[in-house]
Amino acid sequence: MTLMLRGKIVLVTGxxxxxxxAIALKYAQSGATVLINFLRNRQxxxxxERLIQGVxxxxxxxxxxxxxxxxxxxxxxxxxxEHGKLDVLVxxxxxxxxxPILKIRPNQWDLxxxxxxxxxxxxxxxxxxxxxxxxxxxxxxxxxxHKVLPNYGVIGISKAALxxxxxxxxxxxxxxxxxxxxxxxxxxxxxxIKQFPDYEKIMSVVLDRIPAKRLGTPExxxxxxxxxxxxxxxxxxxxxxxxxxxxxxx
Amino acid sequence: MxxxxxxxxxxxxxxxxxxxxxxxxxxxxxxALIITDLGAESIDLLDITFRLEKIFHIKIPEQYLSTESxxxxxxxxxxxxxxxxxxxxxxKQMLKETGIRISQ
Numbered sequence: 001m002t003l004m005l006r007g008k009i010v011l012v013t014g015x016x017x018x019x020x021x022a023i024a025l026k027y028a029q030s031g032a033t034v035l036i037n038f039l040r041n042r043q044x045x046x047x048x049e050r051l052i053q054g055v056x057x058x059x060x061x062x063x064x065x066x067x068x069x070x071x072x073x074x075x076x077x078x079x080x081x082e083h084g085k086l087d088v089l090v091x092x093x094x095x096x097x098x099x100p101i102l103k104i105r106p107n108q109w110d111l112x113x114x115x116x117x118x119x120x121x122x123x124x125x126x127x128x129x130x131x132x133x134x135x136x137x138x139x140x141x142x143x144x145x146h147k148v149l150p151n152y153g154v155i156g157i158s159k160a161a162l163x164x165x166x167x168x169x170x171x172x173x174x175x176x177x178x179x180x181x182x183x184x185x186x187x188x189x190x191x192x193i194k195q196f197p198d199y200e201k202i203m204s205v206v207l208d209r210i211p212a213k214r215l216g217t218p219e220x221x222x223x224x225x226x227x228x229x230x231x232x233x234x235x236x237x238x239x240x241x242x243x244x245x246x247x248x249x250x
Numbered sequence: 251m252x253x254x255x256x257x258x259x260x261x262x263x264x265x266x267x268x269x270x271x272x273x274x275x276x277x278x279x280x281x282a283l284i285i286t287d288l289g290a291e292s293i294d295l296l297d298i299t300f301r302l303e304k305i306f307h308i309k310i311p312e313q314y315l316s317t318e319s320x321x322x323x324x325x326x327x328x329x330x331x332x333x334x335x336x337x338x339x340x341x342k343q344m345l346k347e348t349g350i351r352i353s354q
Contacts, residue, residue: 040296040312040313041312041313042312065300067300068300095293095296096293097291097292097293105270105271105272105294106272107269107270107271107272107294107297108291108293108294108297111293111296111297112293
């Protein structure tokens with residue numbers, strides 16, 4: 001896997017922390033130049049930048065609120081000016097609130113849907129221009145897209161939309177030489193998941209049901225992201241690769 | 251806009267809070283606590299930030315409106331101090347820093 005992405009230009013949205021950082025770092029270790037999009041936490045983004053530079057790769061930071069199509073447009077224009085192309089786009093950025101659906105307010109719904117799902121649609125509109133030589137687009141989803149998890153509704157619904165979007169984009173972008181796929185992550189150890197109500201209790205129950213007998217790590221998702229971005233996945237179109245230690249088998 | 255009046259600023263902040271929090275306009279009083287009284291959650295503070303930035307063309311420093319440490323009232327409980335007036339005053343300060351004139 002070492003240099004599977006040598007010379008590639010990759011953009012990771014929400015790449016400053018957690019799973020996004022792990023993907024960014026793994027891409028750098030695989031030989032790519034990494035562009036990191038982040039929302040507000042510049043300190044975390046700069047830490048990711050340092051980690052990437054530490055493995056000898058170039059990293060550039062792009063602050064943009066993906067809920068705003070204009071900001072996405074400005075970011076993609078900047079990427080076109082500065083790099084001339086994009087080989088891989090990973091839409092990992094996600095936002096939400098852990099509450100029952102009936103307690104979600106419309107603004108919370110809108111923000112989750114806009115960042116988690118609509119942003120990929122807006123980003124994809126810029127890809128034909130940036131990926132004239134072909135490319136790979138990957139959306140990061142989760143098991144909550146098709147399983148009902150307590151308090152996960154607004155994120156789960158947005159991930160369902162994301163997965164459906166991935167399938168449509170895969171068909172429509174295939175003639176352009178652009179592959180579109182997704183990764184559905186199970187329970188991954190990140191800071192975000194600790195915000196889950198009753199986190200400790202839920203995790204102990206979940207752990208018992210994972211055949212792999214461990215929670216996932218951001219690196220588990222990152223390894224799948226490297227594979228899907230690489231030529232090794234050249235005949236994979238519109239699929240959601242489940243990376244969950246086997247949890248969804250039950 | 252090159253100039254805002256005090257009441258325009260207050261009314262726009264009020265509109266943002268009503269829209270984001272589905273709050274009753276009458277509940278938006280200067281001393282109303284945005285988290286404790288109006289029910290704002292972490293994601294709402296982000297939403298409010300985005301809305302204020304768009305309306306007033308300002309850039310609110312990261313984590314200023316946040317329940318995390320490092321934001322408003324550093325070292326204090328944000329839920330106990332962040333009220334409507336404080337937010338209005340902050341917007342005024344940001345506008346002044348960008349050279350916008352504020353009139354009565």
